[in-house]
Amino acid sequence: MLQLADTLTRTVRPVRIPEPGQPVTMYSCGPTVYRYAHVGNLRTFLMPDLIRRALLYHGMAVRQVQNITDVGHLRDERFDRGDDPMLVAAGLEDKTPGQIADAYEAAFHADAAVMNLLPAHVYPRATEHIPEMLALAERLEDLGHAYRTEAGNVYFAVSTWPGYGRLSGNTLDALRAGHRGEVEGDKRDPADFALWKAAGEGRLLKWPSRWGDGFPGWHLECSAMAMRHLGDRFDIHTGGEDNVFPHHEDEIAQSGPIVGGPPADLWIHGAFLMTSGRKMAKSAGNFQRVTELADDGIEALAFRYLCLTARYSRRLDYSEESLAAAATALTALRSRLRALGPAADNGPWAAPAVLAAGRAADRPTGSAAGVRGHALPDGQAEPVVVDRAGSPAAPLSPAGRELHERFVAAIDDDLDMPTAVATIHATLRADLPADERRWLVLDADAVLGLDLHRVWQPQPPAAVFEPRVDALLAERAQARAGRDWERADEIRERLRALGMEPVDLADGTTELRLIDPSKGG
RNA sequence: GGCGACGUGGUGAAGUGGCUUAACACGGAGGUCUGCAAAACCUCUAUUCAGCGGUUCGAAUCCGCUCGUCGCCUCCA
Numbered sequence: 082m083l084q085l086a087d088t089l090t091r092t093v094r095p096v097r098i099p100e101p102g103q104p105v106t107m108y109s110c111g112p113t114v115y116r117y118a119h120v121g122n123l124r125t126f127l128m129p130d131l132i133r134r135a136l137l138y139h140g141m142a143v144r145q146v147q148n149i150t151d152v153g154h155l156r157d158e159r160f161d162r163g164d165d166p167m168l169v170a171a172g173l174e175d176k177t178p179g180q181i182a183d184a185y186e187a188a189f190h191a192d193a194a195v196m197n198l199l200p201a202h203v204y205p206r207a208t209e210h211i212p213e214m215l216a217l218a219e220r221l222e223d224l225g226h227a228y229r230t231e232a233g234n235v236y237f238a239v240s241t242w243p244g245y246g247r248l249s250g251n252t253l254d255a256l257r258a259g260h261r262g263e264v265e266g267d268k269r270d271p272a273d274f275a276l277w278k279a280a281g282e283g284r285l286l287k288w289p290s291r292w293g294d295g296f297p298g299w300h301l302e303c304s305a306m307a308m309r310h311l312g313d314r315f316d317i318h319t320g321g322e323d324n325v326f327p328h329h330e331d332e333i334a335q336s337g338p339i340v341g342g343p344p345a346d347l348w349i350h351g352a353f354l355m356t357s358g359r360k361m362a363k364s365a366g367n368f369q370r371v372t373e374l375a376d377d378g379i380e381a382l383a384f385r386y387l388c389l390t391a392r393y394s395r396r397l398d399y400s401e402e403s404l405a406a407a408a409t410a411l412t413a414l415r416s417r418l419r420a421l422g423p424a425a426d427n428g429p430w431a432a433p434a435v436l437a438a439g440r441a442a443d444r445p446t447g448s449a450a451g452v453r454g455h456a457l458p459d460g461q462a463e464p465v466v467v468d469r470a471g472s473p474a475a476p477l478s479p480a481g482r483e484l485h486e487r488f489v490a491a492i493d494d495d496l497d498m499p500t501a502v503a504t505i506h507a508t509l510r511a512d513l514p515a516d517e518r519r520w521l522v523l524d525a526d527a528v529l530g531l532d533l534h535r536v537w538q539p540q541p542p543a544a545v546f547e548p549r550v551d552a553l554l555a556e557r558a559q560a561r562a563g564r565d566w567e568r569a570d571e572i573r574e575r576l577r578a579l580g581m582e583p584v585d586l587a588d589g590t591t592e593l594r595l596i597d598p599s600k601g602g
Numbered sequence: 603g604g605c606g607a608c609g610u611g612g613u614g615a616a617g618u619g620g621c622u623u624a625a626c627a628c629g630g631a632g633g634u635c636u637g638c639a640a641a642a643c644c645u646c647u648a649u650u651c652a653g654c655g656g657u658u659c660g661a662a663u664c665c666g667c668u669c670g671u672c673g674c675c676u677c678c679a
Contacts, residue, residue: 110679118679125665125679250605251675258604299677321679326605328678352607353672360673379668390627391615396608404616406628413627416641499616503626510643566637573639584640592641 082424083135085311085317086495088325088348088573089248089333093495096136097316097346104142107132108345109201110320110328114185115178118192119368120279120356120384120399125321128351128393128496130198134436134528138443140468147201148303148311148413149189151182152208152286152296167505178285179208187441189206192371194441195381198595204445205306207297211288213304213305214297217339218276218290226338230267233279233293239272242334274331276301291540300331307344308336318345324350352396363397375406378580382531383408388497389529394473411531412594414506418522419536419586421515429475430516433524435534469524482510483519488525501525554591557583 082095099105099430109129112118126147135141176184182378186204207214218235221227226241239245239253245250254274269515275298280287287294307315320329329348336344353360371381387407391397424432467474467487475487482506491500508521526533553572560568576583582594 113678123677128679245604249674252605256675286664322607323674323678326674327676331621353679355672358671360679362678386627387614395615398614400614402628406614409629410627413641420642492670497616499626503616506626564637570638582640585636585638586641594640 083132083139083493085132085349086348087346088329088350089343096132099141099293099316100109105136105317106142106304106311106315107143107145107317107319108315109145109147109318110303110324111149111201112185112189113150114182114189115151115183116363117368118368119188119361120362120371120374122200122321123384124191124354124388124393125319125351126180126193126198127196127320128316128349129389130196130351130530131393131496131498131528132319133199133223134530135496137436137466138469138492140491144592145199145201146203146205146307148297148306149182149186149204149206150302151186152302153464153558159485165283167394168456182206182208190444191441192381193443196371196385196437197382197438197532198270199438199530200444202445203310205304205310206285207302209346210306210309211297211301213309215277215288215290217234217305217308217335218297218301220339221276221335224338227276228269229292233295234275235292236268236273237276237331237335238269239274239334240270244337245272245334246330246341248330248333251326251330257438259389259584274298274327276298276335279511286451293416300328303328303332304336304339304344313340313344314342315345317349318348319349321352323512325350338492354399355396377401379404379408383411386411386414386531387504389502389531391499391556393496393498407504414509414531415533416586417509417537418519418533419517420464421509423537424516424519424523430520431473432534433469433520433527436466436527436528436530437532466527473585475517475520475524477521478517480511481513481521484511484521485524488521492528499518501529505529534595550576550581550593554583554593558591561585 084093084095085094089589096105101502107127107129111126113573130147146593181290186206190200190225200326218227221237222229224237225238227235227237229235246255253270257270277290277292277295278298279292280294280296284296289298305316318329329350333343336513355361359367361367361369371384374384376380383404384407386402387399388397390407424430488501488504488508491497491504494500505522505525506520508525511518523534553576557569557572560566560572570577573583576593584592584594586592
């Protein structure tokens with residue numbers, strides 16, 4: 082069974098096995114949609130995708146909710162500059178907050194789709210859950226856990242929640258002792274945090290409440306939306322390491338009095354993606370979108386592969402070099418797999434079921450009412466995956482079974498993807514029949530999510546070829562058949578100039594690979 | 603100031619008490635194969651885990667100290 086490192090208890094614990102017919106429930110902190118998500122954000126969003134795939138792999142259904150934060154920042158954050166076409170177009174050209182949020186939400190879905198992230202079942206938007214947030218804040222005030230101030234702000238009184246500090250280690254004593262800087266004048270305790278803030282001058286987004294016009298505190302949305310869509314208690318809560326404090330600490334405090342304890346059983350936090358020794362962040366100027374990778378001839382799945390080479394709980398160094406290495410490794414992996422030949426359509430070694438992320442357009446939009454489950458391509462329902470750890474569908478040999486068990490053990494060990502990836506490399510190298518090696522690798526890909534089954538499709542995944550490229554390829558094939566090597570090499574150079582390398586494979590076919598034309602030779 | 607994480611080869615990183623005189627990948631070296639170029643396949647590529655002490659029959663792995671790096675405490679994945 083999958084075990085995960087729980088920040089709250091500082092232990093590695095198994096995911097709770099749900100009642101028969103019930104799903105594992107997971108709430109994932111999602112994007113803030115007033116700017117693009119960068120690859121560091123995407124690494125964090127990959128983590129719940131891996132959890133979900135691992136559980137599906139074990140045959141367990143998962144219900145996943147991922148919030149869309151579309152409120153809270155629009156006054157202070159100038160749509161800061163940049164080579165950011167959408168910011169220029171949408172942000173600075175008098176768009177409404179809603180229009181900006183919609184645009185960036187769509188961009189987020191596009192990024193997630195190219196990363197092969199399985200869509201959540203619901204993407205609730207904060208702005209569509211203001212009534213739930215207000216109801217929660219009112220209950221907390223009525224129960225004596227919150228207080229309203231002269232200025233019209235409502236704060237949660239942390240001293241009323243005895244468990245405060247358990248998640249982050251920032252106990253109240255420590256916080257008070259270590260506090261520095263200004264304290265909002267109307268807080269009773271520096272550690273108190275806002276449930277509701279009075280709307281100031283120039284505030285674009287505000288709602289009426291019993292305390293006057295205002296807007297919700299950041300932490301409130303997750304408490305309210307998790308309760309609405311997953312119930313009081315759910316199994317897994319995911320987020321980035323920066324969410325530990327204050328976001329999740331405060332979420333536990335404000336949900337606690339209502340639901341009788343921490344709302345989630347497991348609190349899982351992903352470590353940052355680092356560039357040049359710093360966390361990736363817009364302000365550091367080291368911000369990169371996943372869709373920008375294509376400009377450098379790198380496909381998004383190479384970034385996914387890169388993420389799989391480190392544990393989610395460890396910071397990962399991101400650089401042009403590490404990304405290029407991942408891209409090369411993924412290409413080589415595909416070549417080795419492809420060399421095994423395609424799977425039979427039927428029989429014991431037929432390709433295992435694929436967990437596909439689909440296209441951005443297949444994703445549900447965030448509206449709370451009328452949410453539809455995510456659609457997979459061809460309208461298929463969420464795949465049912467049997468627990469192959471217990472009884473592999475294919476008749477594995479003892480050596481094959483050993484490799485399979487090694488893979489499953491790695492996954493279950495707090496998502497040890499580096500070991501899992503090492504195992505599939507070992508599988509490809511193993512002294513086993515091609516059918517068995519291919520089956521094991523494709524089976525593993527249900528969790529890895531690298532879309533390895535596509536190696537037998539006619540074109541490499543990320544390439545979009547013009548008709549004339551096809552014509553050139555056909556001509557080269559003819560030239561080679563006629564042993565006109567001069568002509569064949571000439572065409573190769575032309576393709577290289579277009580950024581593609583024709584590679585003649587052992588089976589007589591030719592594959593096109595994307596190359597970086599600027600690197601020449 | 604408080605809380606926390608990390609420091610392993612040219613690079614990205616596994617390993618957290620013996621099965622490891624340190625996985626896997628990239629890079630590099632050599633070879634097989636092949637119109638060519640690749641790919642694929644094979645071999646090699648850290649006596650060593652920031653430093654110094656300690657615990658132990660045994661430590662990269664546990665403890666202490668030192669040095670270094672980073673993160674959270676304000677919006678932040």
